[in-house]
Amino acid sequence: KYIEAIAAASDEAALEEVRLGALGKKGEISLKMRELGKMTPEERQTAGPALNALKDEINAALSARKASLSDAALAERLKAEWLDVTLPVRPQRQGSIHPISQVTEEITAIFADMGFAVAEGPQIESDWYNFDALNIPGHHPARAEMDTFYTHRAEGDDRPPHVLRTHTSPVQIRHMEKHGAPCRIIAPGRVYRSDYDQTHTPMFHQVEGLAIDKDISMANLKWVLEQFAAAFFEVDEVEVRFRASHFPFTEPSAEIDFRCSWVDGQLKLGEGDDWLEAGGSGMVHPKVLEAAGIDSAQWQGFAFGLGIDRLAMLKYGIPDLRAFFDADLRWLRHYGFAS
Ligand code: PHE
Numbered sequence: 001k002y003i004e005a006i007a008a009a010s011d012e013a014a015l016e017e018v019r020l021g022a023l024g025k026k027g028e029i030s031l032k033m034r035e036l037g038k039m040t041p042e043e044r045q046t047a048g049p050a051l052n053a054l055k056d057e058i059n060a061a062l063s064a065r066k067a068s069l070s071d072a073a074l075a076e077r078l079k080a081e082w083l084d085v086t087l088p089v090r091p092q093r094q095g096s097i098h099p100i101s102q103v104t105e106e107i108t109a110i111f112a113d114m115g116f117a118v119a120e121g122p123q124i125e126s127d128w129y130n131f132d133a134l135n136i137p138g139h140h141p142a143r144a145e146m147d148t149f150y151t152h153r154a155e156g157d158d159r160p161p162h163v164l165r166t167h168t169s170p171v172q173i174r175h176m177e178k179h180g181a182p183c184r185i186i187a188p189g190r191v192y193r194s195d196y197d198q199t200h201t202p203m204f205h206q207v208e209g210l211a212i213d214k215d216i217s218m219a220n221l222k223w224v225l226e227q228f229a230a231a232f233f234e235v236d237e238v239e240v241r242f243r244a245s246h247f248p249f250t251e252p253s254a255e256i257d258f259r260c261s262w263v264d265g266q267l268k269l270g271e272g273d274d275w276l277e278a279g280g281s282g283m284v285h286p287k288v289l290e291a292a293g294i295d296s297a298q299w300q301g302f303a304f305g306l307g308i309d310r311l312a313m314l315k316y317g318i319p320d321l322r323a324f325f326d327a328d329l330r331w332l333r334h335y336g337f338a339s
Contacts, residue, residue: 002018002061006058036048093338095338097337099312103311104188107188110231111207111228114224121171121189123191126160127163134291142248147193149194150162168208169208171210172303175210183210184210187207191203198320201322208303209306210284212300218283218302221283230270237270240256240258241256241259251283254282256278256279258276259271284301
């Protein structure tokens with residue numbers, strides 16, 4: 001009767017029920033086995049082996065049935081979970097690095113090769129770091145020219161408001177204050193000015209450079225910029241021109257131009273009669289060194305500031321800066337910045 005029940009069990013739970021009924025602690029066969037003790041030796045001699053044989057037979061039937069049930073279950077699953085691996089995949093849109101981040105990484109790698117470490121500072125900056133320490137006192141016209149975004153102070157709080165940093169130059173001060181001289185750093189990051197047209201966005205990116213040592217000169221500055229321009233635009237050589245300029249935090253100061261040409265709207269670096277404006281630079285003003293706690297009688301150095309977005313526009317031939325920050329997927333795909 002057990003053999004029939006085993007054959008009829010349709011799943012493992014049903015099978016287990018049959019097993020318990022027969023061989024479990026209170027199963028029929030187990031109880032009969034226990035009764036052997038009360039039998040006479042003669043009775044036991046026939047009943048014992050018979051029961052054992054029965055038990056073996058049931059066990060064998062149980063495991064055979066169990067195996068065939070699990071085979072069936074596996075076959076069932078294989079049928080249900082069948083996949084056609086020859087089907088073509090559905091295209092997956094992938095995210096990618098934003099062109100500005102990509103260009104920032106390239107710039108960082110180029111300067112790293114020349115021994116420049118990366119420094120950072122806050123985007124919400126105090127009046128002191130953004131202006132005063134850089135020799136831009138309260139009345140200075142440079143403050144107005146920078147189209148500064150100011151934060152708001154509570155009523156009755158007379159301290160000067162914080163600003164959204166208008167350039168990466170405050171990182172010069174923060175770095176020198178903390179690490180002293182000598183130093184050699186770049187500081188890439190976001191800066192803010194209230195300005196908006198085809199080549200200006202209220203948030204944009206600069207990379208600051210700063211090298212302080214005992215005998216650093218404009219010649220070192222020029223060489224560093226030449227190396228950078230050649231590496232960034234992937235040409236053998238780029239001529240750098242210094243154009244006399246003025247910044248409160250450098251003396252002397254120079255506008256940085258790279259020699260280039262425009263052929264059919266295509267930029268070519270390193271040759272031609274045009275000049276590409278790349279940023280500002282100069283020898284760090286002694287007052288700036290002193291404001292950062294550095295002895296200007298012992299130390300000197302250069303600083304520069306380059307516009308990252310502009311470099312990216314030029315490298316990728318993108319005419320409108322604003323598009324960089326619109327997060328328009330069609331635009332990103334068009335320029336190959338997204339798939
Ligand atoms: N901070 C200047 C600007 O934003 C650029 C600059 C940096 C000039 C360092 C000289 C030295 O216009």
